[in-house]
Amino acid sequence: MKDTLYQNGDEIVDFTFDEKVVEVFPDMIKRSVPGYPTIIKMIGMLAARYVQAGTRCYDLGCSLGASSFAMRHHIEHSDVAIVAVDNSPAMVEQCKAAVLEDDAEVPVAVLLGDVAETAIENASMVVLNFTLQFLPPEQRAAVIQRIYDGLVPGGILVLSEKLRFEDPHLDELYIDLHHGFKKAQGYSDMEIAGKRSALDKVLIPESLSTHRQRMKQAGFGSVDVWFQCLNFASIVAVKSAESARG
Ligand code: GEK
Numbered sequence: 001m002k003d004t005l006y007q008n009g010d011e012i013v014d015f016t017f018d019e020k021v022v023e024v025f026p027d028m029i030k031r032s033v034p035g036y037p038t039i040i041k042m043i044g045m046l047a048a049r050y051v052q053a054g055t056r057c058y059d060l061g062c063s064l065g066a067s068s069f070a071m072r073h074h075i076e077h078s079d080v081a082i083v084a085v086d087n088s089p090a091m092v093e094q095c096k097a098a099v100l101e102d103d104a105e106v107p108v109a110v111l112l113g114d115v116a117e118t119a120i121e122n123a124s125m126v127v128l129n130f131t132l133q134f135l136p137p138e139q140r141a142a143v144i145q146r147i148y149d150g151l152v153p154g155g156i157l158v159l160s161e162k163l164r165f166e167d168p169h170l171d172e173l174y175i176d177l178h179h180g181f182k183k184a185q186g187y188s189d190m191e192i193a194g195k196r197s198a199l200d201k202v203l204i205p206e207s208l209s210t211h212r213q214r215m216k217q218a219g220f221g222s223v224d225v226w227f228q229c230l231n232f233a234s235i236v237a238v239k240s241a242e243s244a245r246g
Contacts, residue, residue, distance in 0.1 A: 003028040006194030015198040017063070017088035025064055025091075031185035032195075033130065034178070034229040039160055040129075042227065044070035046236070047125055050156040053077040055124035058147075059084040060115045061131025065095040065108070067158075071125065072104040082108040085118050116143055120150025129160045129234075133203050140206075141214055148218040154241040157220070160227075160234035164205040174231035181230065211235060219243065 003024035015021075021028070029036055047070065051057055057075070059068040062084035071082055084099075086092050092112045099108045111118075115131060116139045126147045132140055147157050165171040182192050208225065212235075215223045221240035225233050 006191040015202045017091055019090045022090040022094050034181050034232055035227060039234050040066050040070050043067050043127055043158055044074040047071040048074040048076055050125050051075045051080055052124040054079050055122050055152055057082045057125040058120055058123055059127045062086045062095055063091050065098050067127045067129045068108050072106045075106050080106055082106055084108055084110045085113045087114050120147050123150050124152050124155040127158045133161050133205055137204055144214050145218045151239045153239055153243050155239045157237040162205045163231045163233055164207055166207050178230050
C-alpha cells in the first residue's frame with residue numbers, strides 16, 4: 001500500500017509506529033531510505049557468512065521482519081533460531097503473520113519488547129537496522145554493550161543508522177540531497193516537510209564517529225562502514241574470534 005500519510009497537510013504530531021504506519025511501512029521505508037533494499041540483501045549475505053551453528057540471531061526493532069527474512073533464507077545451519085523484537089504491537093502482529101506465511105525452516109520468535117531491555121544470549125548475528133536512532137541517546141551505549149557481551153567470539157553486529165555530520169556544510173548538503181531523493185521517489189515538498197517535523201524529536205541521528213567510538217568502547221575489534229548513501233549508513237562490527245566468551 002502506498003504511503004500517503006502526510007499528503008493532506010494535517011496537524012503534525014510526533015511520529016509513532018501505529019496501525020496506519022504499519023499498513024504503508026514497506027513502501028515508506030523503501031521510498032525514504034536510500035539503499036534500503038541493498039542493505040536488506042547484504043544482511044542475508046552476512047548471515048550466510050557469520051551465523052554459527054547452535055547460536056541465535058537477533059533482529060532488534062524488526063518492524064515487519066525484513067532483516068529476519070533475509071537472515072532466515074541465508075542461514076546455512078539447521079540448529080539456529082532468530083529472535084525478532086519490536087515495541088510496536090501493530091508491527092509485531094503483522095510480523096508474526098508474515099512469519100507464518102513464509103516457508104523457510106529456521107524458527108523465528110517475534111516478541112513485543114523494548115530493545116533497551118532485551119537480553120542477548122549466545123548470538124552470532126545481531127541486526128539493528130535503523131532502530132538505535134529511535135532510542136534515547138543515553139540508552140544507546142548500554143544496548144551496544146549488551147549486544148557485544150551476548151555475541152559469541154566471531155559474531156557480528158550490523159548497525160544501520162541515519163547520520164548527522166559534524167561539518168555543517170556536509171550536514172546541510174546531505175539533508176538537501178536526501179530530500180531530493182524523496183522527491184524523486186514521488187513525495188511532495190509538503191509530505192517531506194510533514195514527515196521531517198513528525199520525526200524531529202523521535203529520530204535522533206548521531207555522527208559516524210560517535211557510533212564508531214561507542215562500538216570500539218564496547219569491545220568490538222573490527223568496525224567499518226560497509227555502506228553509505230548520503231546521510232544513511234550501515235556499519236559492521238565484529239567481536240574478535242580470540243575474545244573470551246561472555
Ligand atoms: C527493517 N529493522 O525493516 N524497542 C523495540 N523496537 C523499537 C524501539 C524500542 N525501544 N524503538 C523503535 N522501535 C527494520 C526497520 S524501523 C526504521 C526498523 C524506520 C522499532 C519501531 O517500532 C520500528 O518498527 C523500528 O524500530 C524502526 O529492517 O522506520 O526508519
